[in-house]
Amino acid sequence: MRLFTDRGYDAVTVADVAEAVGVSAMTVFRHFPTKEDLVLIDQPARLIAERVAASSATHPLVRRVGGALVEAATALTGGDGDDRDEPAANELFLLDCLRLMVSTPALRARHLDSQYTLQQTIVDALGDDATDPDAAFRAQAATSACLAAMHTALTRWAEDNGQTKLPELIAQALAAAFGDDAVATGRRD
Template identity: 35%
Template sequence: MTDGTPNLRELNKRRTREAISHAATRLFIERGFDRTTIAEVAVAAGVAKMTVTNHFPRKEDLVLDLHEEIVAGLARTVAGRAPGESALAALRRECLAAIDRHDAALGFSGPAFARTVTESPALVARLREIHEQSEDALGAALAEATDSPPADLTARLAAGLLAAIHRTLFAEVFRRTLAGEEHGSTADAIRPAAVRAFDQLEGALGGYAVRPAA
């Protein structure tokens, strides 16, 4: 469709993907990730096994179905920063907003889900890989924002510092969730720490990758 509205085929594809993800998450929580097969997920979702693998080529992404959002999120924030806004300021703004809305991409979830992830070495490894990919994407976005070569060392170093805030907050949200803490109190606890982390980087990166004023 030309107005940006998803067509029926896209809607059906999205609904099928969501149904598969929900069925898989339920089974993984009940039985454990490593003890559940793709075939069992397909039966629970009412689809063919090939349909599951078409939507989720990696079994781990049945659980971590927000992986694309996590990988692209930081880079997208930098690319969309306002005129006169630095990369640091844009990432600070979006990070605090994500905390306030209890964003799943920052780790907010239920205890059963967090436990399923942390008890599976395969999922822990995949989550680490996702955060590494997010850092790489951020480095590329910073290089582009500063008209630097794609492998620019300054951009990669800056990405490492900035992505570490997101990665550390994600781990802390998971830790508090596993301890049974409510989302509201978790957000109240980590927000000041996030502000301090960005403040500490202000001297080094406050003037870096500032979008020129229109």
């Protein structure tokens, strides 16, 4: 990430990354099939899906998905609402990844592609009757709308240099789109 932020994404080759970490380019490609994979990580998809699957099926779809997005952002950034002055290392890493994604066309395109995969992962985690086309459509629509709100929050987070806690921004975006009841105010209610 340091190489990409110092020299620019397009100026850094996979060979440069391999040299910086002391491995061969083939080793890098074994773990990261494309250069974009070095920046865009899949960990959030699994974490979000776990949170969605653990949510109560009695809650509205938007609340289930939105709550999972906020909880995943909290876990990924260490943003548990404390009054830390300094962001955690993982939060800075995510912020650097996001800045690169916003400023690099190849990463933006790959991010958009990954959003479709994330949407399907979330829909699958909702566990709604996949054989019912209407239920599947509602789950896809709710998930897509929540992801759009999250994207707006992520963009704002990058613009304000991480000054506002990411989970808080996601909750604000969801509330702006769906109303104050879109995200639970307490934990796992």
